[in-house]
Amino acid sequence: MNHAKPLPGYLVTRYQGWKATGYAENQHWYRRLAEEGQRPRAMVISCCDSRVHVTSIFGADQGEFFIHRNIANLVPPYAPDGDHHGTSAAIEYAVTALKVSHLIVLGHSQCGGVQGCIDMAKGNAPHLEAKTSFVGRWMEILKPKFEQVADIQDPVEQARRFERQAVVASLENLMTFPFIDSAVQARELSLHGLWTDIGEGDLEYYDAVQDRFLAV
Amino acid sequence: MNHAKPLPGYLVTRYQGWKATGYAENQHWYRRLAEEGQRPRAMVISCCDSRVHVTSIFGADQGEFFIHRNIANLVPPYAPDGDHHGTSAAIEYAVTALKVSHLIVLGHSQCGGVQGCIDMAKGNAPHLEAKTSFVGRWMEILKPKFEQVADIQDPVEQARRFERQAVVASLENLMTFPFIDSAVQARELSLHGLWTDIGEGDLEYYDAVQDRFLAV
Amino acid sequence: MNHAKPLPGYLVTRYQGWKATGYAENQHWYRRLAEEGQRPRAMVISCCDSRVHVTSIFGADQGEFFIHRNIANLVPPYAPDGDHHGTSAAIEYAVTALKVSHLIVLGHSQCGGVQGCIDMAKGNAPHLEAKTSFVGRWMEILKPKFEQVADIQDPVEQARRFERQAVVASLENLMTFPFIDSAVQARELSLHGLWTDIGEGDLEYYDAVQDRFLAV
Amino acid sequence: MNHAKPLPGYLVTRYQGWKATGYAENQHWYRRLAEEGQRPRAMVISCCDSRVHVTSIFGADQGEFFIHRNIANLVPPYAPDGDHHGTSAAIEYAVTALKVSHLIVLGHSQCGGVQGCIDMAKGNAPHLEAKTSFVGRWMEILKPKFEQVADIQDPVEQARRFERQAVVASLENLMTFPFIDSAVQARELSLHGLWTDIGEGDLEYYDAVQDRFLAV
Structure with a gap:
């Protein structure tokens, strides 16, 4: 190399x-963490976006959160097909090996990946539709949710709603993993959906009862 | 949900x-970052491990690093097969859309994923060999490198060497992506390999000329 | 220093x-508390254990509880011998200077100090029997109660019963302090014994009439 | 009972x-903490005063801090005489069994115990000098430090300085424990001195180099 x-x-x-x-x-x-191993209380699935620092928002120091970051904080559906699945591997390790107590999906405003998915859904991004586009193929995880926001006229509002749908889609896909379903049923794991506004510093959580996001 | x-x-x-x-x-x-978009100088590919905080090590604030974190900081080889590839999507977005100047792979000591790969290579981890094991399938990216460290007797030293090989493997796989190869050739992007010792806080970088890791 | x-x-x-x-x-x-002094309604004697937060369990804010925390929430018998007695000093200050209305002893499950006392009583902890072991000497306050649980075969059940005996022992020793006895007789102070299960969040109180712990 | x-x-x-x-x-x-045991990062020695909540100040949840609270956050000198020493037992357990990484002594303003020690040192508190006064005997741990503040005329300022001396005295006494001295030498434990102003919410730390308290 x-x-x-x-x-x-x-x-x-x-x-x-x-x-x-x-x-x-x-x-x-840090020496104790190295010798005795990590025991994180939560796994966080967040976006790669440089403007989203989950450790800052929650004042977390080394050892607290097991963090997976990918484009648009997406979780694909359970698919044990023998291929390389980085997100699924991270989740499996957190839940079955580390036995985290909380699994938090953190979405955010101004998400470039989510915007790309909107462009694709509207037929405005042929380059993302190419088979060779990794971003395009990755954002297809979210694409089925577009119908939920297709009628929103204001593009800014549409994007912000779709970003929250990305969190909901990930929460739904998480429940398709047998080891997550059983851990949730056994009350050993709880799922949490969050969305943060980068510019305003606001934080919302997904309220499952009302099926909407509310200010923390 | x-x-x-x-x-x-x-x-x-x-x-x-x-x-x-x-x-x-x-x-x-933060409001400017929200309105004008991110412009990160570097992408970092790091492990999900809760003990590795790249933002702490490099004193990075919001907006500086585009960060992808997966198990064992691995990059799979270029494979535009139309499937969901989270790591490849993150890299594509960083290099082609954000045009980062640096791409840093950060490995670390006491890596559970790397240890799992060693166990697999030695035939001691049948559960990781199951087709349904996402961690096992993910670590196969690294497995071909095991021959480089197979002769090392001391298991601690073997793991530490293999963790560094995970960084080298990722650097090599990065170069199989056409858009990375061309950006590197055009001197628009440079690649960097790092390995950190969690307990001691040491940091080493991959020296391509000598093909070994040296203290920073 | x-x-x-x-x-x-x-x-x-x-x-x-x-x-x-x-x-x-x-x-x-907080400024009023600083200027006018504290006027706590209750003193709580709890364990140092990091998993027991009496302020969380009772939603207590600054100013409500005067809290002494030591290993295994023990109160030694009244012994005005001129030595340093930290627990007795805390109790004296709470009852005679602050005139608290309630004195609550809070025991808990999985108590390391109580387990050490069991090990000592069974002859399995020679290091705790050394004169230089502060933990061993401290747990001797509880040791005479071991006969109450010595016949219990299941070690988990034995520990849970002994943890409750630690609360009873402290309540009994509290009554050996003349200023507590007189405050209780004058109906200016009431004593309370509690035991909480860390994992289940359960809380039991000592019922003096039945001489047993009941769910709150 | x-x-x-x-x-x-x-x-x-x-x-x-x-x-x-x-x-x-x-x-x-909480169930994991119950099953796997506590692994607190720090021990805090704080006052029983109802106005001092170390868990609030540091946003600490269950499992983070092993907390001992006594009158005036005092540590007596090492004295393995076979008597009951609650503070020494708590420290021994934290350092030798739990192997905490930090030991924090937290003093505070308007400390009643420290004021009692001043009164005693000035001959204004005969009741505290009685052999039967547990508070008086306990505060003798601090009394030798009074000469450091004896010349200060303003009683408010004198008390605030003496409260900080209580922290320094505890730090000094901690180093007389062989297991603390060796853990500090082995770089497995660090000591920290703090003082908080209840009414103003200020926090100062002891700077060993300058031998004075500085704002955090």
């Missing part, structure tokens, strides 16, 4: 600062 | 604390 | 969140 | 509310 480069200097500098402060302050705890 | 539950109170409390401090202090910036 | 270190950053962040929310919302009340 | 009474109704009501909400939301985690 002769294409890898050394780390840019500004990141080396920041790492050295962390080593001398954040690491040094917590050395004992 | 009638299985979702409200957020536990301790997370609500912490969120409210962040809203009043971390968010309030940065409101103008 | 050149061994003290600054506070870890994650606690600084959380403190700042509390200052901007929990404190800010209650500033007037 | 025929003096114990049932729990007052208002506490029963609050407990039932917590069981249906706070407990129900976290049931899975």
Whole structure:
């Protein structure tokens, strides 16, 4: 692999600062975490988007959350077909090996992946429909939900509603995994749906009884 | 989706604390990020492990890193077969839509996924070999590299070497993506391999010339 | 004292969140509490165990409970011998200076201190019998009660019964303090014994008439 | 023990509310904590004062902090004399059995115990000097530090300085315990001194280099 480069200097500098402060302050705890293993209380499925920091929002330090991040915080349906399924592998590890108590799906405003899915559904994104488009194929997980928001005229409002549908779709797909269904039935695991507004810092949770999102 | 539950109170409390401090202090910036979109300098591919916080190690704030996290920070080979590929979708979005300048793969010590792959390679993990094991199927991405470390007797040292091979495997697989190869050739993108020791806070980078990891 | 270190950053962040929310919302009340002094209605004697939060269980805010926490929520017998007695000092201050109306002893399941006492009573914990073992010497307060549960074969049931005996022992020892006996006789103070199951969230109280614990 | 009474109704009501909400939301985690045992990251030694809630200040949920509370957050010097030492037992359990990474002493403003020690040192509190006064005997742990603040004329300022000396005295006494000294030397444990202003919500930490308290 002769294409890898050394780390840019500004990141080396920041790492050295962390080593001398954040690491040094917590050395004992990090060593225990290394020796005894992690015991995270929750798994979070969040978007790769650089503007969404679940650890900041919840003041979480090393060891608290097992975090999977993908485009648009999507969970595909259960499909044990022998292929590589990164999201399903992360969920399986969290629930069956780490036995997390909470599984949180965190959606967000201004999601580029969700917008791409809208464009695709409206026939405005032929490049995403190509078989070779990984983003297009990935967003097909969400596409069936588009009918729920197809009638909304205002594009901004439509996108914000569809982002919440992405959270609901993931929650629904999670329940298709046998090990999740049984853990939920056994009251060993609870699912939670959240949506955050990047610009306003607001946080909403999915209320299953009313089938809508409410301010936290 | 009638299985979702409200957020536990301790997370609500912490969120409210962040809203009043971390968010309030940065409101103008977060609003700009929301309106103008993200422009991350780097994509980081890291593990879901709760003990690895790339934002802490590099003192990164909202907007800096586009982060994908999966089991063992693995990148599968390029396979445009029309299936859902979460990792490939995240990489495609980062490189072709966001045009990040750096793509960093961050491995780490005590990786449960890598250990599972070792167990599988040694014939000690029949449950991971089942077709229905998502973790097992996912770790097959790394399995061909096992021959590089098969002769190491000390199991701790073997795992630490194999964790570094997971980084190298991901770097190699990244280069099989045509849009990455061309961006690297055009000097628009550079790849970086890192490995961190959770307990000691050490950081190593992959030196392509010597084909080994060196302390940062 | 050149061994003290600054506070870890994650606690600084959380403190700042509390200052901007929990404190800010209650500033007037906290200032009154500071100026006029505390006037708690009850003293609670609870275990140091991190899983037992008496303020959560009873929704108690600042100013309500005067709380002493030690290993296994034990009260030693009255012994005015001039030595340092931390538990007795806390009780004296609560009853004679603050004149609390209730004195609550709260025991709990899975108590490590109580288990240590069982191990000691069965001759399985020589390290706790050493004169230098503070935990061993402290648990001797409870040891005489072991005969009440010595015949129970199931170790889990034995521990749960002994945890309740720790509450009864503390209630009995409280009555050996002259200032408590007289306050109880004058109907200025009432004693209460509780036991909580950490995993199930159950709460039982000691019924003095039947000499047994009943569900609250 | 025929003096114990049932729990007052208002506490029963609050407990039932917590069981249906706070407990129900976290049931899975509390069951894991019960089954697998606690693994607190820090021990906190705090005052019994009803106005000091360390769990609120640091947004800590069940399982995070092992908490000992006594009058004036004092630690006596190491004294393995075979007597009951509740504070020493709590510290021994936290450091040797639970292997906490941080040991935090939290002092506070308007501390009644510290004021009693000042009164005693000035000869204004004969009742505290009686051999039978548990509070008086307990506060003798702090008394030698009075010379550090004896010259301060303003009684309010004198008390606030002495409260901070109580934290320093406890930190010093902690280092007289062989198992603490060795854990600190082995970099497995760090000590921290804090002082909080109840009315203002301020928090200061002890800076060992400058030998003074600084705002967090």
